[in-house]
Amino acid sequence: MSVRDRSGERRPATVAIVTLGCPKNLVDSEVMAALVGRAGFVLTGDMHEADAIVINTCAFIRAAREEAWRYLEQAVRLRRKGRCRALVAAGCLAQGFADEVRARAPEVDALLGTGEVGEVVRVLEEVLEGSEPRDGASRRVAPGRTAGRAAAPRVRGPSAPPGWLPSGPAPRLLGTPGHYAYLKIAEGCDHRCAFCLIPSLRGRYRSRPLDDLLREARDLEEAGVRELVLVAQDTTSYGRGTGVGLTGLLRRLLAETGIGWLRVLYGCPSTLPADLPALLAEQAAGGGRRLCRYLDLPMQHASDRVLRAMRRPETGDFLLKLVSDLRSEVEDLTLRSTFMIGFPGETDEDFEVLLDFLEAARLDHCGFFAFSPEPGTRAAGLPGRPDAEVTRERLARAVEVQRKVALDRRRRLVGRELKIIVDEVGPEERGLHTVTGRSEGDAPEIDGVVRVRWPSRPGDVPSVGDFTLVEVTGAEPYGLKARPVQRPGR
Numbered sequence: 001m002s003v004r005d006r007s008g009e010r011r012p013a014t015v016a017i018v019t020l021g022c023p024k025n026l027v028d029s030e031v032m033a034a035l036v037g038r039a040g041f042v043l044t045g046d047m048h049e050a051d052a053i054v055i056n057t058c059a060f061i062r063a064a065r066e067e068a069w070r071y072l073e074q075a076v077r078l079r080r081k082g083r084c085r086a087l088v089a090a091g092c093l094a095q096g097f098a099d100e101v102r103a104r105a106p107e108v109d110a111l112l113g114t115g116e117v118g119e120v121v122r123v124l125e126e127v128l129e130g131s132e133p134r135d136g137a138s139r140r141v142a143p144g145r146t147a148g149r150a151a152a153p154r155v156r157g158p159s160a161p162p163g164w165l166p167s168g169p170a171p172r173l174l175g176t177p178g179h180y181a182y183l184k185i186a187e188g189c190d191h192r193c194a195f196c197l198i199p200s201l202r203g204r205y206r207s208r209p210l211d212d213l214l215r216e217a218r219d220l221e222e223a224g225v226r227e228l229v230l231v232a233q234d235t236t237s238y239g240r241g242t243g244v245g246l247t248g249l250l251r252r253l254l255a256e257t258g259i260g261w262l263r264v265l266y267g268c269p270s271t272l273p274a275d276l277p278a279l280l281a282e283q284a285a286g287g288g289r290r291l292c293r294y295l296d297l298p299m300q301h302a303s304d305r306v307l308r309a310m311r312r313p314e315t316g317d318f319l320l321k322l323v324s325d326l327r328s329e330v331e332d333l334t335l336r337s338t339f340m341i342g343f344p345g346e347t348d349e350d351f352e353v354l355l356d357f358l359e360a361a362r363l364d365h366c367g368f369f370a371f372s373p374e375p376g377t378r379a380a381g382l383p384g385r386p387d388a389e390v391t392r393e394r395l396a397r398a399v400e401v402q403r404k405v406a407l408d409r410r411r412r413l414v415g416r417e418l419k420i421i422v423d424e425v426g427p428e429e430r431g432l433h434t435v436t437g438r439s440e441g442d443a444p445e446i447d448g449v450v451r452v453r454w455p456s457r458p459g460d461v462p463s464v465g466d467f468t469l470v471e472v473t474g475a476e477p478y479g480l481k482a483r484p485v486q487r488p489g490r
Helices: 023-038 062-081 092-096 098-104 117-131 198-202 210-222 245-256 276-285 304-309 316-329 348-361 388-411
Strands: 002-004 010-012 014-019 052-057 086-091 110-112 180-184 227-231 261-264 294-296 334-341 365-370 417-425 432-439 449-455 467-476 479-484
Touching: 014 023, 023 052, 023 086, 023 117, 023 180, 023 227, 052 062, 052 092, 052 117, 062 086, 062 092, 086 092, 086 117, 092 098, 092 198, 098 110, 110 117, 180 210, 210 227, 210 245, 227 245, 245 261, 245 276, 261 294, 276 316, 304 316, 316 334, 316 348, 334 348, 334 388, 348 388, 365 388, 388 467, 417 449, 417 479, 449 467
Parallel strands: 014 052, 052 086, 086 110, 180 227, 227 261, 294 334, 334 365, 449 479
Antiparallel strands: 002 010, 417 432, 417 467, 432 449, 467 479
């Protein structure tokens, strides 16, 4: 795709794709980037230099929508100035809040819903072709309209059901550092939590075919990926009813790729496959340990009363027993979870139950967020929401309790040797490099890191993507300090 510059010469059109939100959204952006590149567009990381801007938005909670609007408003200003000739709002905001986008940002030329990832090239070509001058004229077409006699409004969509699944391995242009990548194994969600917009934004749960995932994983391995992180709205429901399941997928990935680490994010306690802990324990007992002993299981709360109001199927006792059973079966298992504070009806007693749970469960990583009343959800209309100040105080208390637990969990690692993957190597300072990496207990971007002061000896300093062995010398609530033990290896 080409456009005319101010001199009238044709040049390739430039496109900036901005990604907001979670790794699942990032994968969608990576697919769009690959499709756009294959179609002859030139990708740029600078919105100010782009002929077309695609904002791939998140809308899960109000804070995410506010962030999306900040980026859209910045892009709208560029659209008005004329440097940007096409502005596309994509993702969850476009899917669930299309009317609001049309009303607040008429400069947006097209809406691309979560089910239309594969349509990005067609939409960009239509908008850019409509913005081209005709018969040598230099007129500008108003944002949100296409050229032509009637100059009819262009903003439309979304026109496809929510949630996009590729047919075959998805083309990807990675937005992560090259040594790790995400593999989206499913789309949508069949849970009906009272607080959650995801089913309306992403549709019903659908697993991707096993063979497609294996081929995509092999492609990523050939591209240099050393750590593959499996993601979905609910990874533990993968393959439901097919006889394969998440455990079967992991076994095939272990057998048919040589990727150094496999990791699973975004599971659900109630759908955890019964045979998955055995596979984790089997890997821990072996010498390779390619499947990270790590589970991310969002629990949301521990009070039975609050969990029922949330429409969660678990109880506090179930969750505590699950944690105990998993730790008994899998040595040195790392557990991550997330919890919601301030759900309507949450009392002081409910919150104390949650604090007691955090003390008893001794989880390694926890995320906490305040309840956000999302339009269209059952919880938005529930009475008894704690006031904002109470919620802030509860959040601070939960974070402090978990900070102490996390520090205690990390202190047990001091003096032990850990395998890490290197994420960053700093410049030499006084004969030392600061090497930043992660253990199998730390997922990229959301968990802690391991920092190593590495002597600057020729041929001995690791590179990004290397696996290397270190000895832990110090612990912090969300990180470790270590010293090198052996030479790095690819």
